[in-house]
Amino acid sequence: MKTIDRNVLMLGWVSFFTDMASAMINPILPIFVVVVLHEGMDKLGIIVAVATFISYALRLLSGYLSDRYGIVKPLVVGGYALSALSKPLIGATHGYQSIALLKAFERVGKGLRSAPKDLMISEYSHANASGKTFGFHKMLDIAGELSGILLLFGLLWVFGQSESVMRNIFYATLIPGIIGLVLVAFFVQDIPRPKRVLKQAFTLTEKDKKTIASLLFYFLFLLFVFSDAFFTMQAKEVGIATTVIPLLFAVSAGVQTLTSYGFGVFIDRFGARRVLVFAYACGAAAQGLLYLQDPHLTWIAYAFLGLFTVASVNANRAFISQNADNRGSVYGVFYAGVALFGAVGAYVSGMIWEYFGMSSALLFSLTGTVLLSLLFIGSRHVRA
Structure with a gap:
């Protein structure tokens, strides 16, 4: 890890505290919507779909x-600011519409920062070490998520799972959110502005288009795989107590923390495709x-969810870094595809669950x- 740039390290800590805040609310938000506010699974699906x-x-x-314009750090800082301020306000909501609106603002923040942040990480990666660099960043990212999950579990264990406790937990996310915002604003250096900025027309190159085409399979997979919110509700349906549900997320986050850097090394040595085969499986x-629908198997499912998430995200981010010319734009397409296909999948899953079980x-x-998964394994012409 000696090859990791200081700015990547600081961006990792920014993600650590931001994801800590997210993890403090993500396991209980579906329960808050469906059980406390008495909204249906279709409404939860709408919230997830709108947010993504x-x-x-x-x-x-x-x-x-x-x-095109070399605007990188301002977008990253602005994105983290929106996320830090929108999460605590969920504590004051009383209907799914207001939650959907605040989650939309939080996702706007993520939308603003995701592609520029990955561009910064890519720029600060050393030669032939993009997989390792993204793996290291993701490791800190998920370590923050794990910390937030364990903190949430402790709070629920000590104070209970009443409506007032949940609302106070939402308010408390302001603290790690502000810490992450201060770190990115004052301790992360912006990347140099490209010399071509404003001097020539911007177009995607053939390499960019081929790279984007290679991402389409991942987008299709996201139409079907359950989001965290639906994992949560499945756990509750099979009888796992609300207080214990954060520990399920801890299993997923723990697996990701332990394996992220290793997947990055594997990507650099053997290529992204082999890692994606494992991820889809x-x-x-x-x-x-x-x-x-066995509560014991649900625990194992969360571990496999962690492996899928960390392996697929690291592989795709490193693949873009290695193959695209206009990496910022291609990262934008990547995260847009994740959001769009994830939203459609969440909406469809929510409707099926509500009306068909x-x-x-x-x-x-x-x-x-x-x-x-079988199609990807059998289609060796798929690039990655």
């Missing part, structure tokens, strides 16, 4: 602005374990992920 969809255009725009396995939603997810 609303930011897709901004991801494209922020990536373009980074490449893990994603399908997670859905299969959920489909069996959890088993039907699980079957839809399992069928899609298994078929796509």
Whole structure:
């Protein structure tokens, strides 16, 4: 890890505290919506869909602005500011509409910062070490998530799971959010502005287009794999107590923390495709374990979810860094695709669950992920 640039280290700590704040609310937000506010699973699906969809255009725009005009750090700082301020306000909400709006603002923040942040990490990566660098950053990112999950578990264990406790936890996310914002504003150096800025027309190159085409398979997979919110509700449906649910997220985050850097090393040595084969198999396995609806297997499903998440994200981010010319724009397309396809998948899963039951939603997810995993393994012409 001696090759990791100081700015990547600081960006890792920024993500650590920001994800700590997110992890303090993500495991309980679905329960807050469905159980406390008495909204249906279709409303939860709408919240997830709106939150992920609303930011897709901004991801494209922020990536373009980074490449075309050299605006990088201001977008990153602004994005973290929006996220830090929107999460605590969820504590004052009383309906799914206001939650959807605040989650949309939080996703706008993520949309503004995601592509420029990855561009910064890519720029500060040493030669032939992009997988390792992104793996290191993701390790700190998920370590923050794990810390937030354990903090949430402790708070629920000590103070209970009443409505007032949940609302106070939402308010408390302001503290780690502000710490992350201060770090990125004052301790991360902006990358140099490219010399070509404003002097020539901007276009995606053939390498950029081929790189984007290679991401389409991942986007399709996200149509079927369950989001964290639906993992949470499956756990509650099979009888896992609300107080214990944060520990399920701790399993996923712990697996990601322990394996992220190793996946990065593997990507640099053997290529992104082999890691993606493993990632898709893990994603399908997670859905299969959920489909069996056994609380013991749900714990294992969270571990496989962690493996799918960290392996696929690291592989795709490193692949873009290694193959794209206009990396900011391609990262923008990547995160836009993740948001758009994730939103559609969440909406469809929520509707199936609400009107046809959890088993039907699980079957839809399992069928899609298994078929796509087999297709990817059998299609050696798929680039990655």
